Amino acid sequence: MTVISDLAILVVAAGRGSRIGGGRPKQYRSLAGRPILAHSLAALHRAAPDAIILPVIHPDDQDLYLESIAGLDAKLRGRLRDPAFGGATRQASVLGGLEALRSAEAEIPKFVLIHDAARLFASSELIERAIAAAKAHGAAIPGVLVTDTIKEVDAESGVVATPARARLRAVQTPQAFHFDLILAAHRKAAAAGECDLTDDGAIAEWAGYRVHVFEGDSANMKVTSAEDLAIAEARLIRELQDVRNGQGYDVHAFGPGDHIWLGGLKVPHDHGLLGHSDADVLSHAITDALLGALADGDIGSHFPPSDPQWRGAASKIFLAAAAAKVRARGGMIAHVDATVVCERPKVGPHRDAIRASLAEIMNIQIDRVAIKATTSERLGFTGREEGIASLAIATVRLPI
Structure with missing residues (x-):
């Protein structure tokens, strides 16, 4: 198989979004006239127009997905691959997406960015930093400085430690990897029954790889609650002047x-x-x-x-x-x-x-x-x- 694209972006959109309340999954909620997923895909395409983009969706959401991409720019739709279907966990969904990229004849990328669909404000500068970090380090994740004091507590909510803030980062997506590295790490974790790792950086760490943290973006919010929906829509509307x-x-x-x-x-x-x-x-x-x-x-x-x-x-x-x-x-x-x-x-x-x-x-x-x-x-x-x-x-x- 021959690599014809340096970069693929895997967009994880298979979750149910239960924390946000009833109705359709959050990635298909409309904000400023377009579904969240459509905003996320458009932002990624603006930043990396030559990248292959592979969404990973829930099998029950095929109609919602088609509805979401119907209004996208033709050039973006041309870079989209048919969606892969996710599993019961985010970890399983990412592995399914990576395997789908691996099985596509002549389209195995050198690098892959793994991004949550609920982060619709990924900037071009952030994507550029992610690509550069993947090339330089093989495994890299964006992180922002923690401004609040963090306490580690025990089962009774008693404080047991106060980590130094200078050593802490709040981690975001897209997380960036050499494709073969992160696929091997995910396969290894799945074979070992290790299924409680919360992000792809943690999977790479567990598999024994050193993970670099590059500069994230405080504006790269993740929509997880009804309040987040309102904040995100207000930001989008401000941009439509x-x-x-x-x-x-x-x-x-x-x-x-x-x-x-x-x-x-x-x-x-x-x-x-x-x-x-x-x-x-x-x-x-x-x-x-x-x-x-x-x-x-x-x-x-x-x-x-x-x-x-x-x-x-x-x-x-x-x-x-x-x-x-x-x-x-x-x-x-x-x-x-x-x-x-x-x-x-x-x-x-x-x-x-x-x-x-x-x-x-x-x-x-x-x-x-x-x-x-x-x-x-x-x-x-x-x-x-x-x-x-x-x-x-x-x-x-x-x-x-």
């Missing part, structure tokens, strides 16, 4: 039918709406608002009614595509505010269900979606119940 607004408007006439679509929700009515697609007037207006904020044409330019493939199509396809364009630009949908204008059906009873549907389609929190409804006091085509109109404003945040 290009704030833009877009507006959208759409109208469709009533025709035969027994329901209409509003925001991806099927609403019973004594008429349907006429259109080339499913005539979801609300989704169309929001789609145009998002595209307007990106200065990227309108719904007709991306999904022309002259194209037969869109005949009868679900409008959530259009809206999801517009939202994905925002994420592909590294941005987030900060807020959507839309109004439906009609005499009937009454939107109020369906408002929260419509908001939930739209939030799911755009992959944003429901509290970023506002839906209002009004009549036109029996004036005009909406007042005569000839059709429905919708207006929308979308606010997006993009990196400068």
Whole structure:
């Protein structure tokens, strides 16, 4: 087998994240419009664009993983290898990822960085230091100075020692190794039944290798709690300083039918709406608002009614595509505010269900979606119940 890449980055994303509370695993939680895993992969690719990147995921998370990478830059997706599946422990997951790299024909790397998906702020400078340390030392881990006094206690919480802070480091990822060295260490530990080692540096130590500590980064936080989620999202949002607004408007006439679509929700009515697609007037207006904020044409330019493939199509396809364009630009949908204008059906009873549907389609929190409804006091085509109109404003945040 021939080495064709000096570097691989193994991203450990198989955990359940139970400490953070219910819901999906933390690496798939959305922060500033993108899952944590997507932020982590993007940061690693920016720092090492030529590296092979191999995520290690839980077997139950394949759909979540595919959803997370869908909006990533095409060049990054081109560097991703098909994910390996993790084991019952982090140690087992890393070994599975290393074996997957080893078994790939002609793609065995010289060096590997092993990184936790929950650390989404790995800087280019940190990655450069990790690569240099792997080349110089064979086994290296990032560490930051400990500023608090540390006490060692016994089973009854009595202090038994106070280690000197100057000799202590708080260890982070990515941890950096010669590939063959860390694979051999993991295999040795697994064969010996040694399964309580908490990081890859500890595995290398146990296997008899000297591990170097290089300068870490205090900003390289790990998301482990609900409080961490809030802190991380605030940091991400601060980086999205290009704030833009877009507006959208759409109208469709009533025709035969027994329901209409509003925001991806099927609403019973004594008429349907006429259109080339499913005539979801609300989704169309929001789609145009998002595209307007990106200065990227309108719904007709991306999904022309002259194209037969869109005949009868679900409008959530259009809206999801517009939202994905925002994420592909590294941005987030900060807020959507839309109004439906009609005499009937009454939107109020369906408002929260419509908001939930739209939030799911755009992959944003429901509290970023506002839906209002009004009549036109029996004036005009909406007042005569000839059709429905919708207006929308979308606010997006993009990196400068």
